[in-house]
Amino acid sequence: MSPKDQIETGWVGRATPRKEDDRLLKGGGRYVDDIEPARTLHAAFVRSMAANARITAIDVEAASRASGVRLVLTGTDIGDLNAPLPLLGGHPSLIAAKTQLPLAVDRVHYVGEAVVMVIADDRYLAEDAAALVRIDYDSLEAVVDLEQAATSATRVHDDVADNVAGVVRDRVGDPDAVFELAEHVERLHLSLERTGGMPMETRGVLADWDPREQVLHVWDSTQAPVAIKHGLCRLLKLSSEQVEVVAPDVGGGFGAKIMLFYPEEVLVPHAAMRLGRPVKWIEDRWEHFVSANQERGQTHEAEIAFDDDGKILAVRTTFVHDTGAYIPYGIAVPANTITHMLGQYRVEHYSAVATILYTNKPPVSPYRGAGRPHAVFVMERLICAVAQRLGLEPHEVRWRNLIPADAFPYDVGLTIDAPVRYDSGNYQEGMRKALIHLDPDGFRAEQASKRAEGKYLGMGMGCYIESSGPGPYEGCAARLTDAGTVVFDVATASQGQGHSTSFAQIAADAMGADIADVVVRGGDSGRVEFGIGTFGSRSLLLAGNAVATAAKALRDQLAAYVSELLECNPDDLVFADSRVSVAGTPSVSVSLAGIAALANAYGYPVVKPHDDDPQQFAALQVRAGAISAPPVFHADGYFGVGQQVFGSGVHAAIVEVDPAIGSVEVLKYVLVHDCGVVVNPVIVEGQVLGGLIQGLGGALLERLPFDEQGQPQATSFMDFRMMTVESVPEIVLDHVETRSPLNPLGVKGTGEAGVIPVSAVIAEAVEDALSPFDITITHMPLMPHEITQLIARSRVAVT
């Protein structure tokens, strides 16, 4: 292998402190609401207060005349723009795909749907005016829960019979035949409630039309600025060079901030162009509760067939998926449930049928986990049922059914979008480590002794796989600046994942540069035009490898130039410590800053600061004058994978339940996690454990209920309770590392891993703790009153 092809190991794998932190810690972050061009106007929205209604009248007269009001827009005021917003990912399974209008005109489908936009001098005045808008509704019965959606004659959309948006199916083998002959079958009815990503920064959009350049500048708290840019071009009929979208610092996303398009994301730019002034809309928390997308609502009928040894013979599930009032993401969430159901287990016969139903609730799009937590919850509940029937420990049943390490690449046999093929993994190793940290035998002894003291301890476990890196690709533009730094611009945006650090580690290794000389910037469509965004645990895999690809190309350009300067073969050059030297002759070298200065001397005597030997450098300057090289080094890199790659993990928990009040305390939580090569262990830890705590909130605290009229019952942080520090358990995190063979870095996604199996784990642990009461947990999240209710129904007295 020549030095050129050598992959230097240096920065990758190190717990490098984040480059992003300094300004964020000093209050120097720059989130959308921190940006305020002169003469900015502020928008507020009038939103539907009815879940299912016809609008009979909209009166904006008083609002239009209110103090400080500049513009009031209804759906009819925006002409052609008021067409259904784009559908992401059409699929033959979709029967009746409905997406939202920017502004509802004669029909509303959920409480919170935008009806009127008010723009005024400041937000206070905009809200004052919004309060003056009068909308008359002819209310209809609301379709709220899934059973009602499936059986009621009431329609969410007038032209969608039975409220069915689509039916998704997939199958492996012949499960029906297996079930007919199976020794044992267990059946469960299982459900998960709605929740949402709930980033701490709400959504927000600022737009400014530059009449001189004829360019629309947009700042959007989005996970996908480049995709928003291309969408805006289409929706606003502008050409590519006329729209620039920046996602500045973004205060968390978790899926809630990638929607292509939320109505506000097209209305705010439209209003800015119409008014010729900057217009800003910052979502308030109430708006976030009623108009940002949500997820998780799903109800399953599930069956498992197995033999006396606990070997799983077949799995079947039919389920209904709550997509809310619209289906902007097509089949994404239920399809994920179907493809992740079998997880780490070898199951040869499987079928799943998902019916996607409309309800009068905010639309659904992927929230961290995106259908996978549902799958793991169902599968692991079935595993527990098997264990209980056979008198085995659940982990024993799991162990007997794991896909062996030598079976990779492993074809699951599912083909909804593309064949599901696990690229690599070592599930036994993960389980082995989890069991060491969990010590189930030791726990059983402790459980028995605590129960004698009247304490109820329980143990639960869950295994998962995580498809990551949905395509098609990501891009990176790299260049050497005249200061000798190497700048990598990527299309993905960071919402706290630390791309500027982990991508810099990748680039520093590929370039032989010191990490201090590497700058990674994301989230600006003006810098990289081609790319998509941050979702599906894809940024490191796709953008990270695009960075590596661009770095390699840039390095080749530098090598070609320096080989002429130093009169050597490019293959003999060594890139290290931000210098390029000749292999075997380290004294003959030039720094990256020196290269920049030599290549781009501007025709006048400016030499950038560098630490090259003056005499040697003077000689190089003479040579450089004779080289007809381009003055800039600039390379693009793109990376795509034909299929997703599969991370995996095992979670386990020990909980204590107080049956008198239904409280659950997580005493210990074990995670063993495989995301392939770890680029930055501290960032990976942050992603995984942040996901875990979100998952615990999802299991025990968070839910978004609606009453029979479709009125949301959680519209504040008093009602929607997220985890606080007091509830964080003792955590043990361990890793397995199986490289992905499908990308040069060997990485897999990690963003969603922490959250996926948590509800399954907690359900099993609570059920185990309460085993004297012989209850079965079939519904998550698990609230204290539900626990006491289950116990009360069991008719076993609490002692």
Add this chain to the structure above:
Amino acid sequence: MSSETAVSVRCTVNGEVVQRIVEARMLLSDFLRHELGLTGTHVGCEHGVCGACTVIVDGSSIRACLMFAAQVDDAEIETIESLAKDGALSPLQQAFHDQHGLQCGFCTPGILMSMTACLREPAPDREKLLETLGGHICRCTGYVGIKRAVDQVLDGADSVDRSTVEGAS
């Protein structure tokens, strides 16, 4: 005494005296951010729960979204912009950096201000700091790095054992 919709406010913010006429209903969070341009104070819920807007008023950590600007007349206010001296991170800020105590950074300023106020109290300890932290929601970190930062700031730098979370592999 007469009632007004506009009120004159004179206060000290990060050591500088400022004077403005504000609408009585202007929230302190909006005053700091939009009148004074101190955008490091963030707004996450505007009902006092998330803690992102927490600043120090007359020595106590409070929610800036639950006070009106009119109420800080004569008060002394400290915001996140005051913590680093001459560009150098405070020991608390440094601990957050060292221990990966932040991800998106949105909740961070409020947390730092609460903890700064707590650290000034007599005998701050882990329990008090964690209880103070209980008044904040961080959606990214799971609090794990923040808890380590608490330990670092109490124990002094570089003495924190990370092995419990990095595992035994």
Add this chain to the structure above:
Amino acid sequence: MKPAQFDYVRPQSAAEAVRALAESDDCKVLAGGQSLVPLMNFRLAQPPLLVDINRLTELAGITEVDGALRIGAMTRTRRLETSALVTERIPVLAAAAHWVGHVQIRNRGTVGGSIAHGDPSAELPAMCVLLDAEMILVSSGGTRAVSAGDFFEGFLTTVVEPDELLTEVHIPIPAAGAVWGFSEYAQRAGDFALAGVGCVVDRHAGTAGLVAFGPSERPMRCPSAEEILRVDGLSLDRVSDVADAATADVVAATEAVDAEAVHRVATVRAMARKAVEQAVRMTGEQR
């Protein structure tokens, strides 16, 4: 979530405040604002006039007078929690104050504000009911004292008239030998309680008080539980009986229509156990 417009007045004395209240039909007193301002930000409350009493230092402070603590309405909850005088004289009150919200809320929230807001899940109204507090209400028409038993009328409803200012709370100091307990449960620390119980028992005088809060529309004393405590309830053997009696009292006074309400009542039993056990342990420490 920006408040609607309002007029703002900042009186320099309680008398001025009372005058301001008398002059307007529909004004609100702004104390700590930790309950009122959220409601205003959601525009669920849109008072045309706010009377900001934060400058009334005369209303902030805790003094001991004639066997009672006089606590000014503008006393911050954090001060109540950390006051040496309160901790010494009425420790159950300081303990309960610690459970109010989070420290950032206690730094600003006030004793008077919490009591006048009358949230049935809040700690301070419950303490008033437990300790037979007396609320001092001042209006242009004069001053009246209302006992805690009469003060709280229902969910977020008290006897305070729109033109009245709650200036002070008088809380009788329990006997020096009295033992006490306090316990509440919320899913997260700092949240309003699902249910809580406080008790104070003076064995020498043969008096006992037990308050339950959370399930009912206002904090309530539990007479049958108190009866047991008064007679011979301060022993670990009787803890279950007291807790059962408290639960029965709450059941009799509330309508538990759904699973969540049933759970709150069940939680009273558990909290009563913990509170009474705490009091029992205290008797042991005193011996």
